[in-house]
Amino acid sequence: MAITQLPIANGFYVSDSLPISAQECTNFYPNIVQVPALNQETLIGTAGLSQVATTATPLDTQLNRGAHEMNGIPYFVNGTNLYKLTESSGTYSTTNLGTIAGTSRVSMADNGTQLMVLVPSGNGYIYNHVTDTFAQITDSDFTANGNPQQVVFIDGYFCLTTDTKKFIVSSLNDGLNYNALDFGTAESDPDEIVAPVVFKNQLFIAGSQTIEAFQNIGGADFPFQRTGLFFSKGIAAPFSVKQIGDTFIFIGSGENESPAIWALNGNQLTKVSTTAIDNLLHDLTETQVQAIYSWSYAQKGAYFVGFALPSSTLVYDTITQRWHERKSTIAGVVGAYRVNSMVQAYNQVFCGDIEDGKIGKLDPNVYTEYGNTIQRRLVTQPFHNNMQSFYVPYLELTTESGVGLQNEPEPLIGMERSEDGMTWSQMRYRTLGKIGERNARAIWRRNGRASRFEMFRFTLTDPVKPILIQLTANIIGGTQ
Numbered sequence: 001m002a003i004t005q006l007p008i009a010n011g012f013y014v015s016d017s018l019p020i021s022a023q024e025c026t027n028f029y030p031n032i033v034q035v036p037a038l039n040q041e042t043l044i045g046t047a048g049l050s051q052v053a054t055t056a057t058p059l060d061t062q063l064n065r066g067a068h069e070m071n072g073i074p075y076f077v078n079g080t081n082l083y084k085l086t087e088s089s090g091t092y093s094t095t096n097l098g099t100i101a102g103t104s105r106v107s108m109a110d111n112g113t114q115l116m117v118l119v120p121s122g123n124g125y126i127y128n129h130v131t132d133t134f135a136q137i138t139d140s141d142f143t144a145n146g147n148p149q150q151v152v153f154i155d156g157y158f159c160l161t162t163d164t165k166k167f168i169v170s171s172l173n174d175g176l177n178y179n180a181l182d183f184g185t186a187e188s189d190p191d192e193i194v195a196p197v198v199f200k201n202q203l204f205i206a207g208s209q210t211i212e213a214f215q216n217i218g219g220a221d222f223p224f225q226r227t228g229l230f231f232s233k234g235i236a237a238p239f240s241v242k243q244i245g246d247t248f249i250f251i252g253s254g255e256n257e258s259p260a261i262w263a264l265n266g267n268q269l270t271k272v273s274t275t276a277i278d279n280l281l282h283d284l285t286e287t288q289v290q291a292i293y294s295w296s297y298a299q300k301g302a303y304f305v306g307f308a309l310p311s312s313t314l315v316y317d318t319i320t321q322r323w324h325e326r327k328s329t330i331a332g333v334v335g336a337y338r339v340n341s342m343v344q345a346y347n348q349v350f351c352g353d354i355e356d357g358k359i360g361k362l363d364p365n366v367y368t369e370y371g372n373t374i375q376r377r378l379v380t381q382p383f384h385n386n387m388q389s390f391y392v393p394y395l396e397l398t399t400e401s402g403v404g405l406q407n408e409p410e411p412l413i414g415m416e417r418s419e420d421g422m423t424w425s426q427m428r429y430r431t432l433g434k435i436g437e438r439n440a441r442a443i444w445r446r447n448g449r450a451s452r453f454e455m456f457r458f459t460l461t462d463p464v465k466p467i468l469i470q471l472t473a474n475i476i477g478g479t480q
Contacts (some may be wrong), residue, residue: 003394006471009041010381011322012314013276018421021276022455024379025324026312028468030181030304032320038398038469045466046326047299047377048366049339052092052350055083055357059100064352065100066414068108069131069339070115074345077106078357082117082134085359087346094359097127097329105239107150107159114157116175118369122147124160126175137176144180151239152196155216157223159191167205169223182222186212194235199264200250202227206241209234209255219405231267233262245303245318251292252280258282259289261307261316277314283310295342297349300364306337313337329373330355338369352396367463376460378468382421385477386455392404392447394474397458400467401440403435411462415444418455449478 009030015021019329028043037247055063055078062079069075072083073236080101083094100117102104107118114128124137142148158170167184167402171177186193186207191207198204203224205216215228233252235241236259240251249263249272259281261273273281281289296305306315306326313326313336326337341352342362349362360371368374384390395411404410414427425448433440460466 001169003469003472003474005039006380006383006459006466006473007041008378008380009043009322010469011320012177012325013274013323014280015276016279019382019453021381022378022379022418022421023381024457026327026378027325027374027376028466029304029315029317030320030322031185031302042470043378043466043468044300045460046324046366046374047349047364047367048298048374048463049351049360050366051358051370052361053085053094053095053359055079055081055096055359058398062357063103063354064340064357065104066106066108067112067343067350067352068110068115069343069345071112072345074350075108075115075127075128076343076352076359077108077349078352078359082125083359085345085350091233091263092359098125100125107239109151109153111153111156111158111173111175112126113173115282116153118148118151118160120147120149124148124151124175135176139176139178141180145183150195152198153224154198154201159196159198159203159224161196161205165193167193167196172240184214184222184224186210191234195238195241197241197243197248197250198431199243206235206250206252207468208236209251209253211235216443229267231269233257235359236289237292237294238290240307242294242296243408244296244298244305247318249294249305249316249318251289251294251307255331260434263314263318272321277323280309280314293340295339297344299349299360300363306339308337308340313339327375328369329375334375337444343344373463374459376466378458379421380471381455382453382455383473385449385475387452389449389478390454391449391476391478392454392473393445395444395447395456397430397442398469398472399432399442399476400465400469401442402436402438403465403466404434404437406435408462408464411460411464413442413462414459416457416459417447417450418457419450419453421455424457427459432460432462 007236012025013023054176065077082097115460117125146162148160158175191209211231213227214224237251303318328338339351340354351360412429416424430442
């Protein structure tokens with residue numbers, strides 16, 4: 001049989017029945033080439049993390065709780081403090097601006113002058129970068145309609161949802177002052193208000209089962225009024241809402257529905273999660289779903305939004321509309337992706353950390369996370385010969401070769417085979433090429449016999465440039 005090209009860029013799809021599909025795409029992301037090329041669909045390694053600053057000693061006392069950019073400067077809530085990250089000639093430093101109560105994730109928004117940090121318990125704080133002052137919100141009307149939970153900014157107002165099915169607004173361009181009469185309600189459905197969303201200068205108030213749109217009508221009274229636009233889907237995870245590109249995306253569900261991932265498409269909501277991802281969400285407890293948070297960024301032509309589940313982060317690229325998975329290796333154990341928040345500033349993407357007080361920078365030319373190994377893994381779809389036995393005497397993974405480095409002179413990639421997606425053969429390694437060895441080829445011969453179907457798993461842990469271009473094989477039908 002002639003050499004056959006096998007697909008490698010389907011992305012993440014791990015079925016609840018692994019023989020159907022065990023397709024991992026971990027710390028790689030699918031890339032669709034936009035011109036004729038060696039292969040139209042390839043895999044590119046996700047960016048590594050390099051440290052630019054720290055916020056405490058010891059580091060583990062300052063876990064990140066959120067981040068925000070205002071006027072080109074990134075701000076981080078690490079531990080119980082708000083920090084500003086400044087840059088000078090490529091060197092970064094942090095300034096402690098004030099104390100933020102609690103340990104929970106925070107919501108942040110700004111009006112260009114004031115940065116509000118809101119703790120879901122109802123504690124709010126304002127940092128004014130013009131006067132360089134930090135203050136807690138003490139206006140008694142701030143909590144007159146319940147404890148504020150999340151904040152956005154629109155049309156001169158800080159808009160905050162509360163825990164009493166109401167949302168409130170600040171005084172115009174002043175996040176320190178409130179009027180107890182300035183509140184609204186989402187009335188199309190009596191579900192709990194979960195989060196506010198601002199998209200294309202329109203305010204959406206999202207409940208647990210519905211989302212309702214409001215517009216600013218001006219006037220001396222409460223400025224926002226219902227528009228009539230209504231979605232029969234609510235937000236299941238308050239911190240999962242993220243705007244990226246020309247849409248916003250979130251984990252949500254309707255009445256009597258399991259959670260899924262949805263995106264706004266025009267005036268309609270479209271499900272973007274696969275059934276494999278829906279199964280993962282279904283297996284979580286309600287508390288675990290509610291704790292999922294998201295982050296987003298754009299880099300090298302891709303637009304990513306990530307959803308942090310308890311053991312991994314699932315990432316959607318709005319350009320290719322394919323999913324991949326991110327995980328981190330900490331103390332030798334592969335587990336949840338360590339990024340807790342992302343913010344873009346100084347033409348870089350900065351990250352807060354779930355492990356300690358590091359502030360990191362996403363760098364496509366760094367192949368570790370703070371010096372720790374990144375385990376990159378691809379599991380192909382199952383291949384079969386009409387459910388008849390077959391042999392694979394030749395298998396070649398085309399990569400960018402010759403990527404060896406001085407501290408990693410001959411990087412290796414490993415291959416395993418499986419006939420059920422659960423048990424795997426012994427790892428067999430091939431070189432990616434020493435420094436400048438551009439013609440190195442990763443070829444596996446004598447790969448044995450598959451009785452019905454077979455899938456291949458490739459693993460790369462060496463810290464070198466990770467590009468997978470195509471997979472080809474010689475597949476020969478065998479006897480039963």
